[in-house]
Amino acid sequence: MTLSPTDSVVTAPRATPDQPRPEYPRPDLDRSSRWLNLNGVWDFDAADAAPSITVPFAWETTASGVNRTWLEHAVYRRSVTVPEDWAGARVVLTFGAVHHHAVVRIDGSPVGEHTGGYESFEFDVTAHLVPGIASELSVEVHAPADKRAVPHGKQRSIPRDDYDGVSFTPTSGIWQTVWLEARGRTYARTVSLRGDSLTGFDLVVDTTGEAPAGAVVRARIRETGESVDLRADSEGRAVGRLEVAAPRLWSPAAPHLYRVEVAVGDGEHADTLIATAGLRRIETRGEQLVLNGERFSIRGVLDQGYWPETGLTAPDEAALRGEIALARGLGYNLVRKHLKFEEPLWLHEADVAGMLVWAEPPCPSRFSAEAAEAFEAQLPAMVERDGNHPSIVIWGLYNEEWGLDWDIPGSPERAAAAEHAYETLRALDATRPIVENSGWSHVRTDLVDWHYYEPDLAEWKRAVAAMADGSQDGFSVRLGPDFIVDKSFYASDAVPRTGVPIVNSEYGEGFTSLERAWHLRWETQELRRHDRFAGYVYTEFADVEHEAAGLLTTDRRAKDWGGCVPADVNAETVLILDLVPLRAGADIEPPREPFALTVHVSHHGPLPVDVRVQAAWLSAGAPVDGASARAARGRPDAVGAELRVEPFVVSDGVELTVSASPVAARLLVWATDASGAVVARAFLDAAEVEAPNRRGARQA
Structure with a gap:
């Protein structure tokens, strides 16, 4: 069966003021039959702060009730009572994430501590809690204001670092759900399911508890009943293969998920959970990205995962799940979750909906041996928690040499740190492409990706063409108001110039929302003009x-896009218009004579498509998907010849002779397939371009 977004073992409860985020946080590793949510109001002990805090919201947020920035130390406390019917079970306390260092105690006795602000972690607290009897749980948190050697992504730091202009309010303390689970006396600590063979799952279960060595582990696919019995080795690890007789693959078009029931032991105190996974393979073949044996192209958007009143924590389940539908509605097939481990609930939603994900950890901001070690220390937890998700098709590592002082080419030590991070992640997971330093200065990578921001569309068009044909592999980057440097795709001559997929993973320009939508239209079409590129990622979602x-x-409402429909820009089939536009809202001056417009078609579907390109004038500002546009399609002003468009081969140009329009107007351009259905759509705005006023300028 294909899972729906609402599939769960139990119905998600509604949030209340006393318990925000009440839903079970791990639908991908489900033990929701016996769990206790610890979100809600906790006692809070910190200098000059409120005496209580609402978990799981960071103490900087208004939702937490504390709203304090640059608080570096605090203690959380609350009473917990394990249900009496958990007697005989192992009890595990889990934290979704705590920034940055947490010391956990129960009734004053140390339970454990954890360093790392984004990873999930857990402690077996069976010896500390008695079912039916209340105990005090305390969490002491240290969150340094100086985060330069700490992986902190887009969180602001003191001292203010080089990235302050693109950094945001910090996220400190408990910022994801806290909960208790009842597990078997011997239980599965981790479950790894990899479906890259496309015929079954490679299964690894690490057991712990009372008797992990030699533990009996059984895995069974809930839908089909196919199963395998394993026995853990002396270290408690069970390794095996779960074959699927009639495999159904996971893909964006058909995101089939399997529910795999994993049981450890037998009888009353056995441990049981349900893991979800998919059969899919992502690989590179030369300069192409290939999913399940078919070429595909990334049409992605960068998402930083911040909300206006709750910071890095989603305000509720609906908001988190809704992100995926919003990205899909904008036409994207991939989300690059930027410098953040997003919640498993969001990743599960991506699995269910068929949204591809580029996942990456947060970076530090200054290079040192300590910072590099802390950065790599996150990687095992990232792969362990999130590696089962078929939606994750790319792992990222460093971003734009953050934590490497913008100097991989000039520092063998920093270059070695980037390469070592790649090797570390590759050893943890060899099933996905890895980008070791997103943006430029690659030393060892499976994708050559580049970040390029250019407000001049003529220069954008020229540079993109040059980067596509290989005659240019670098560009200028403004790293600060008075700091411009030249960056190259490649950090050394040892990095291959061909044979590796090339992806633009950050672009976008414009000051107003109208200008940004205008740049989205024209910049994206130039990326689609060159099928050497394996895709793009627009900056940004919200x-x-x-x-x-x-x-x-910030609250996920659409802006004024000036008539642009992002889903048209990011469609499987798009139109490419041969001109350089003049201004936002005035792509061309109103033509007083008929003129020739050349149009190409880019198609990224699996099969060829036969299309006919047409055009018609609409009134200025008319919606391209409105009633007047539908009427215009019945009486086109210009009709081109029919042509066949092959996948990933930009078509030859089709020349349309467009009639004059002496007044401001909008030219709708569209392509229909053999059935007459519209498969691609674009437009040109014709309006007067007023010369800029410079009367107030002072002469030197």
Whole structure:
């Protein structure tokens, strides 16, 4: 069966003021039959702060009730009572994430501690809790203001670092769900399911508890009943293969998920959970990305995962799940979750919906042996928690040499750190492409990706063409108001110039929402003009605090896109218009004579498509998907010849002779397939371009 977004062992409860985020947080590793949510109001002990806090919201957020920035130390406390019917079970306390160092105690006795602000972690607290009897749980948190050697992603630091202009309010303390689970006396600590063979799952179960050595482990696919029995080795690890007789693959078009029941032991105190996974293979073949044996192209958007009143924590389950549908509605097939381990609930939603994911850890901001070690220390937890998700098709590592002082080419030590991080992640997971340093200065990578921001569309068009044909492999980057450097795709001559997929993984320009939508239209079409590129990632999905670069506002509402329909820009089939536009809202001056417009078609579907390109004038500003546009399609002003468009081969140009329009107007351009259905759509705005006013300028 294909899972729906609402599939769960139990119905998700509704949030209340006393218990926000009440849903079970691990639908991908489900033990929700016996769990206790610890979100809600906790006592809070910190200097000059409120005496209570609402978990799981960071203490900097208004949702937490504390709203304090640059608080570096606090203690959380609350009473917990394990249900009496958990007697005989192992009890495990789990934290979704705590920034940055947590010391956990029960009734004053140390339970454990954890360093790392984004990873999930857990402690077996069976010896500390008695079913039916209340105990005090305390969590002491240290969150340094100086985060330079700490993986912190987009969180602001003191001292203020080089990235402060693109950083946001910090996220400190408990910022994801906290919960207790009842597990078997011997239980599965981790479950790894990899479906890259496309015919079954490679299974690894690490057991712990009372008797992990020699533990009997049984895995069974709930839908089909296919199963395998394993026995753990002396270290408690069970390794095996779960074959699927009639495999159904996971893909964006058909995101089939399997539910795999994993049981450890037998009888009353056995441990049981349900893991979800998919059969899919992502690989590179030369300069192509290939999913399940078929070429595909990334049409992605960068998402930083911040919300206006709750920071890095989603305000509720609906908001978190809704992110995936919003990205799909904008036409994207991939989300690059930027410098953040997103919640498993979001990743599960991506699995269910068929949204591809580029996942990456947060970076530190200054290079040192300590910082590099802390950065790599996150990777095992990232792969352990998130590696089963078929939606994750790319692992990222460093971003733009953050934590490497922007100097991989000039520092063998920093270059070695990037390469070592690649090797470390490759040893943990060899099933996905890895980008060791997103943006430029690659030393060892499975994708050559590049970040390029250029406001001049003529220069954008020229540079993109040059980077596609290999005559240019570098560009200038403004790293600060008075700091411009030249960056190359490659950090050394040892990095191959061909034979590796090339992806633009950050682009976008414009000051107003109208300008940004205009740049989205024209910049994206130039990326689609060159099928050497394996895709793109637009920056960005939603605004964050002072950074107003999103297609959506901070609360995920659509902006004024000036008639642009992002889903048209990011469609499987798009139109490429041969001109350089003049201004946002005025792509061309109103033509007083008929003119020739050359149109190409880019198609990224699996099969060829036969299309006919047409055009018609609409009134200025008319919606391209409105009633007047539908009427215009019945009486086109210009009709081109029919042509066949092959997958991943930009078509020859089709020349349309467009009639004059002496007044401001909008030219709708569209392509229909053999059935007459519209498969691609674009437009040109014709309006007067006023010369800029410079009367107030002072002469030197």
